[in-house]
Amino acid sequence: MSGHDLIVIGGGLIGSAIGWGAARAGADVTLLDEGDVAFRAARGNFGLIWLQGKGVGTPRYMHWSLRAARMWPRFASTLQAQTGIDIGWRPSGGLHFCLSEAELQGRRDMIARTRAAGGDIDIEMLDRSALAEMLPGLGPDVLGASFSPLDSHVSPLYLLRALQKGLQLAGGSYRPNFRIDEIICRPNGFIVLSEGRRIEGRRLVIAAGLGAAKLAPQVGLSMPVAPERGQIVVTERLKPFFPYAGNCLRQSAEGSVLLGSSHEEAGFDDGTDVRAGAKLSHLAVRIFPRLAEASVVRLWGSLRVMTPDGLPIYEESQRCPGAFAATCHSGVTLASIHALEVGPGIAAGALPAEAGFFCSTRLTQPA
Ligand SMILES: Cc1cc2nc3c(=O)[nH]c(=O)nc-3n(C[C@H](O)[C@H](O)[C@H](O)COP(=O)(O)OP(=O)(O)OC[C@H]3O[C@@H](n4cnc5c(N)ncnc54)[C@H](O)[C@@H]3O)c2cc1C
Incomplete structure (x- = not known):
């Protein structure tokens, strides 16, 4: 043919x-x-x-x-090199923030299970003081985080x-x-x-x-495959303050902070719901109180493609x-x-x- x-x-x-x-x-x-x-x-x-x-x-x-x-x-x-396009890949490492003892324990369990499965990945627990040294302006509610140097982010x-x-x-x-x-x-x-x-x-x-x-x-x-909706909040552009990939926020190369993403059963509705946006924003403000001053410029919904x-x-x-x-x-x-x-x-x-x-x-x- x-x-x-x-x-x-x-x-x-x-x-x-x-x-x-x-x-x-x-x-x-x-x-x-x-x-x-x-x-x-x-x-x-x-x-x-x-x-x-x-x-x-x-x-x-x-x-x-x-x-x-x-x-x-x-x-x-x-x-x-081939295209001349900067895809904004930042090999920064990634932080999963913990705001409760239960979350800290959950991350410790995840690390133990990853090691038991032979996962060739460094993940360490950082306590609040180590994290506060890395991240000026960290909110008082953050108790610690898990950190992996292999995580990264991209545009x-x-x-x-x-x-x-x-x-x-x-x-x-x-x-x-x-x-x-x-x-x-x-x-x-x-x-x-x-x-x-x-x-x-x-x-x-x-x-x-x-x-x-x-x-x-x-x-x-x-x-x-079936849809699962995720919503993401985007702030105005801010001076760089968070270079890492984060489980619930990241700062783009241009300075916007993305807060996300929700996990919702909404069928094929890829619209937005201000309550989900408020929840994402509330969590981000607990992690970095300075975000309370930032204007939100966008909220969008998009559908994940999920297998059973x-x-x-x-x-x-x-x-x-x-x-x-x-x-x-x-x-x-x-x-x-x-x-x-x-x-x-x-x-x-x-x-x-x-x-x-x-x-x-x-x-x-x-x-
Ligand atoms: C809110 C949210 C957050 C996410 N965050 C992350 C993340 O941080 N990291 C990560 O790894 N992944 C993330 N994902 C998942 C990631 O975006 C998807 O895994 C990826 O985009 C799936 O790619 P895809 O090509 O299968 O589907 P899609 O990107 O949906 O592309 C499918 C394409 O097929 C086309 N198409 C459909 N039907 C036809 C047809 N009949 N004929 C021709 N074309 C057709 C559509 O036009 C579409 O462009 C996230 C997803 C969402 C929704």
Whole structure:
């Protein structure tokens, strides 16, 4: 079949990272995205590369995430050198603030469980005095924090823009306003249809976020994803005072402070609710009382893409070989491994071996 080597459906963080990696590995890639009318977590997220506590209880996910974190320096420098876009990646380390004894104990337990699972990550508990030395103006309610040097943060919008520009610089094409409704499997490739337009390709990746649930069954795959709303408050730009990644706040390169993110069951409603914003703001003011003086300039809602057990899905279709699907709820954290391993693997015809654990059959078959 003529056409592209690889069609990627979904220009969010997962599709763009996989497409970038495949294009740099030499594949002729076309990235198709529904556009502004779609739900797009890639444009509404918090921008953390967050490892503390990730995969506790599921060591394979922990190790997959830790490998992704260690790839971030190479990923960020390669992407920035190729595109000239500063993606705002700050390898600052991350702090999870504790405001009660119960929270401190919870973090200690998390560290013990991470070590028991062989997690190759330094996480230490900082008491209030150590933290107050690092952070002038710390609120009196903060009792301590867990700190990991592996956590970091990035500007999600610049990251997305760089991946899409980089894909095009590597010879690929990016087509927004291209909603795919139908996928036809042929013995030697795929045809995707969008409002009278058709694109052909030898291989296909469905990375359409919440849109994947409808597309995947057309190629014999299952993507049982559901929305979870997160809201984020943004303040006016302030002088730099918090260089770290934080579990509930971070300061962007431009100076705005992002407070987030809520976890809400709201179906497909990605709107805002001032009570959630007030709760996020109240917590941030307890951590840094100076934030009480800052003006709020924005509150937005965005939908996470959640699998039933919270783990990623990476899978190739048995019915239509060459058709792949990918989803996860930490697409910023995992962008490096999607770009440097999953994309090149798919370009060469197979998922990386470690990704095989995250196949959707785990959701229907007992372990
Ligand atoms: C509030 C919030 C905070 C978050 N914070 C973090 C964080 O700090 N760190 C982290 O690692 N992750 C975070 N995430 C998660 C992260 O944003 C997602 O994991 C990531 O964006 C998922 O990428 P995706 O490509 O699967 O989905 P999306 O970004 O939603 O992209 C899916 C794309 O598919 C397209 N599409 C859908 N249907 C079709 C179709 N039929 N045809 C063509 N295109 C289609 C859409 O246009 C969309 O662009 C957060 C998410 C939210 C909502």
